[in-house]
Amino acid sequence: MKTILTFVDDIYEDLELWYPLLRLQEAGFETKIAALELKTYTGKHGYPAKSDLLLKNANSHDFAGLLIPGGFMPDKLRRDEKVLSLTREFHQQGKLVAFICHGGWIPISAKILKGKRATGSLGIKDDLENAGAIWVNEPVVIDGNLISSRTPRDLAPFAKAMVDLLQK
Secondary structure, three states, X not given: OOEEEEEOOOOEOHHHHHHHHHHHXXXXXXXXXXXXXXXXXXXXXXXEEEOOEEHHHOOHHHOOEEEEOXXXXXXXXXXXXXXXXXXXXXXXXXXXXXXXXXXXXXXXXXXXXXOOEEOOOHHHHHHHHHOOOEEOOOOEEEEOOEEEEOOXXXXXXXXXXXXXXXXX
């Protein structure tokens, strides 16, 4: 069974974590939520997410892909070297790296977007372009193993694209 890793910290965007996770589980994938501490984190809208793996113990070789939800969480986690190294490893191994809305801040800081087509919230359009990405205003943008999406309204096609790529 393929397992997908996701990051969590306080003020994550609730729907951008839970909708894709539940869709992945529905499609038969296992999911692991990694964080700096083993505890329950609170989303922007109050929904809890309990981490079940310490980031320091996460190994990219144990997973088929990475999901990076948005919210304010990515701005904090992009300062953590383990988060950045994991993101780079997933990308270098040709595994799924999926990010939505402000989740793009982590791939930006991991320096994996130069020359890649990507999307995200309008709030990080300049950040994506300054990192060398080619910003595209579409619900879902797929460039190789990178899948990006704009906002919660794009969650259905975002989750479908993730499942489709992982089932290949």
